[in-house]
Amino acid sequence: MFYLLGAFTLAGTSVITAWFLNGKLGTFTITAVSLILALLCMLPLCMKDLMRTIQRLTLREWTYLFFQALLGMFLFRMLLLYALLYTSTAEAGILTGTTPAFTVIMAITLLKESINRTKLAGILSTIVGIMVIQGLFTPGHSFTLQHVFGNLLVLCAALSESIFNLLSRASTVHQKRSEGEAIHPVVQTTLVSAITLVLCLIPACLERPVTALSTIGVQEWFALVWYGPMVTAVAFIMWYAGIKRCPVSTAAAFSGMMPFTSLLLSVLILKETAGLEQWGGGILVILGMILIGRQQAKNVPFKKKIASDQRVLAEARE
Numbered sequence: 001m002f003y004l005l006g007a008f009t010l011a012g013t014s015v016i017t018a019w020f021l022n023g024k025l026g027t028f029t030i031t032a033v034s035l036i037l038a039l040l041c042m043l044p045l046c047m048k049d050l051m052r053t054i055q056r057l058t059l060r061e062w063t064y065l066f067f068q069a070l071l072g073m074f075l076f077r078m079l080l081l082y083a084l085l086y087t088s089t090a091e092a093g094i095l096t097g098t099t100p101a102f103t104v105i106m107a108i109t110l111l112k113e114s115i116n117r118t119k120l121a122g123i124l125s126t127i128v129g130i131m132v133i134q135g136l137f138t139p140g141h142s143f144t145l146q147h148v149f150g151n152l153l154v155l156c157a158a159l160s161e162s163i164f165n166l167l168s169r170a171s172t173v174h175q176k177r178s179e180g181e182a183i184h185p186v187v188q189t190t191l192v193s194a195i196t197l198v199l200c201l202i203p204a205c206l207e208r209p210v211t212a213l214s215t216i217g218v219q220e221w222f223a224l225v226w227y228g229p230m231v232t233a234v235a236f237i238m239w240y241a242g243i244k245r246c247p248v249s250t251a252a253a254f255s256g257m258m259p260f261t262s263l264l265l266s267v268l269i270l271k272e273t274a275g276l277e278q279w280g281g282g283i284l285v286i287l288g289m290i291l292i293g294r295q296q297a298k299n300v301p302f303k304k305k306i307a308s309d310q311r312v313l314a315e316a317r318e
Contacts, residue, residue, distance in 0.1 A: 001242070001246060001250065001254065002242075003238040003239070003241040003242030003245070004238070004239070004242035004243075004246060004250065004251055004254040005254055005257060006234075006235075006238040007235045007236070007238035007239040007242060007254075008235075008254050008255050008256075008257035008258050008261075009257050009261050010230055010231055010234060010235035010238070011231065011235050011257075011258050011261075012257055012258040012259065012260065012261025012262045012265070013226070013230070013231060013261060013262075013265060014227065014231045015262040015265075015266075016262065016265045016266065016269055016270065017223045017226055017227045017231060018030075018081075018227075019270065020219060020220060020223040021220055021223050021224070021227075024212070024215075024216055024220055025207075025209075025212050025213070025216065025220070026204065026207030026209070026212065027077070027078060027081045027082070027207075028078075028200050028203040028204035028206075028207055029204050029207045029209040029212060029213070030224070030227065031073070031074075031077055031078075031196070031200050031204070032197060032200040032201060032204040032209070033209070033213070033224055033228070034224055034227040034228035034231070034232055035073075035193050035194075035196055035197040035200065035228065035232060036197065036228070037224065037225060037227075037228030037229055038189075038193050038228040038229050038232040038233040039190065039193055039194060039197065041228075041229045041233055042186055042189060042190045042193070042233050043190065045186055046184065046186045046187050046190055049184055049186070049187050050187050050190055050191075053183055053184070053187050053191075054191075056181070057183075060174070061171070061174075061175075061183075064167055064170070064171040064174070065171075065188070065191050065192055065195060066195055067163075067164075067167055068164055068167050068168060068171070068192050069192045069193075069195035069196040069199065070195075070196075070199065071160045071161070071163050071164040071167065072160075072161065072164030072167075072168075072192070073192065073193070073196040073232075074196050074199045074200065075156075075157070075160045076157050076160045076161050076164070079153050079154070079156050079157035079160060080153075080154065080157040082153055083150045083151070083153035083154045083157065085150070086149050086150030086153065099158040099161050099162055099252075099255055100123060100126055100127050100252040100253065100255050100256065101127055101252075102158055102159055102161075102162035103161075103162040103165045103166065103248055103249070103251070103252035103255070104123055104248075104249050104252045106162060106163070106166050106248075107166065107169075107247065107248035107249045107252070108249075110166060111166065111169065111170065111173070111247075111248060113247050113248060113249050115249060118291055119249060119250075119253075119291070121288075121291055122253050122287075122288040122290070122291030123249060123252060123253050123288065124288075125284050125285070125287045125288035125291060126252075126253045126255075126256035126284070126285055126288030127256075127288075128281075128284055129256060129260075129280075129281040129282065129283070129284030129285035129286075129287070129288060131281070132277050132280055132281030132284060165243070165248055165251055165252070165255075166248060168239070168240065168243045169243050169247070169248045169251075172243060172244045182244065183240075185236075185237045185238075185239075185240035185241040185244075186237055188240045189232075189233060189236040189237045189240060192236065193232060193233070193236070239251075242254075253288050253291075256285035256288060257285065259285075260281075260282045260285045260286075263281075263282060264282075
C-alpha cells in the first residue's frame, strides 16, 4: 500500500508538470524526451538484471509488457492530451474519476477478486470523493454537446488505464502460477518505458522536437526532468512493486490520490482556490484509502499464518 500511495501521488504531479509544458512542446515530444531521461537514470541501475531478464522472457510475457506500454503510457497520455483540445479541463477531470470504477468492475468480473463490505465502502468513498473534488455536485457543472468527442476520448483514456492496471496484476499472477522468476520492478519499468519510446519516436519526429526544445527555458527543462525520472521512472517502479503485493481493487482505491494531489499542488504552486467541495472530496478519498488499508492489514497476518502452517507441515513430512 505504501508503494501504491507513492506511485499515485507522483502520478498526480503530472498534471502540474503538463501545465508548465502545455503549448511549448508537442504531446509526443514531451513523452519521448521524458522517457529518454527516465531510461538514462534506470539503465545503469539494472543493466545486468535487464540482460538476464530479456533472455528468459517468454512470448506471453513480452505480450503483457507490450500492452502495458501501449495502454498505460502511450494511449493514456495521447488520449488525455488530445481530449483537452476538445473538452474542458473540468469535464475531463470528472470523467477521469471513472478509472477506479472501471478497474474494480474488471477486477471482479475478470480476475474474480472478492470484495467485502469494508473494501466496497472504501472504493465507493474514493469514487465519490473524486467526483466531489472535480465539482460534479457543484451547481453550474454540466456536460455540453460540443464536448462529446473530447469526453469520449477521456473515457477511453480512463478505460485504457484500467486495462493497464488489470494487465499488470494478471502478469504477476501468471508468473506466480508458472513459478517463474518475477520481473524486478526497475527492470519491468525499463522495458515498458523502452517499448513506449519506440512507439513515440516517429510521431515525435513529426513535431520538430529539436527546434521546439531549443526554445524552452530552465523551468520547462526542470518540468521535463521531473516528468521523466520521477513521474515516469519512480512512479512506475513503485506501481509495479505495489501491484505485486496488492489486489487490483486496492490499487483502484489508491488511484484517488491522483486528483487529490493535483488539487493540493494547484493550490500550493499555481495559487488556485479550492472550495469546501474540493476539500470534502479530499477527505472522502483519504477515508477510502484508510478503509481499504485497514482491510488489507487484516488479511496480511492471516495469510502469513497460513504460510507458516504450510512450512510446519512440510517440515513435519520431511
